[in-house]
Amino acid sequence: MTKRILATTTAIALGLSGMAAAQSTAPTDESLGTEAAQAGDAIVDTGEAAVEGTANAVESGVDATGDAAASAYGAASDTAAQLEGALTDDAVVMSSDGNVVGTIYRTDLDSGRVYIDIDTAMETSLERPGVENAAVRVSSLSLGQQGLMLDMTTQQFAAALETGPIETVNN
Structure with missing residues (x-):
């Protein structure tokens, strides 16, 4: 200049x-x-x-x-x-490929987690018995046109449930 x-x-x-x-x-x-x-x-x-x-x-x-x-x-x-x-109780959570993975049964914003009651169809498809709930980070969710969306496909979520740690969460 x-x-x-x-x-x-x-x-x-x-x-x-x-x-x-x-x-x-x-x-x-x-x-x-x-x-x-x-x-x-x-x-x-x-x-x-x-x-x-x-x-x-x-x-x-x-x-x-x-x-x-x-x-x-x-x-x-x-x-x-x-x-x-x-992030309300009973809000449906979809996978990134558009399938229902479950509904929210508890939200803990202090820890940055949402607890999902896994969809019955997904529960029965898992080889690991007794997996009914999953804790997911809030940062893994977004709000899309279909509602709450997880940043994983159904297959990725199922694999995480199969291999992830099991915790007992008090409702």
Whole structure:
């Protein structure tokens, strides 16, 4: 940006001195001094205008960045609030491939977990006996068009249930 300003002010100075030379074939010391002062004033005015324009552009950029950040933060906050509002008892939880994996029977936002009563069809398809519930991190859930969605396919969720640790959770 500085190079552009210097080039602009140099061009203006050359143009002004060329105009001064064309107007007077025999300049006097007094007229040269006046013309030089006018050219200097024009250069200073141009430089001040360029600096002001740059300052305004920077200020606009900072304002736009702040507005964009506030907008993104607001959108993320709204999304988190919507997700939290959807984490209710008996809310259906879908896999990422669109199958029902179960329903929420307890939410513990302090620990960041949701407890799911596994769908009967999934329970019976598991080779591991006695798996009826699963604890899932809230961060593993999102709110989609079909409601709450787990970030795993049905097959991935079943594999996690088959190999994951078994805990006893007091209802």
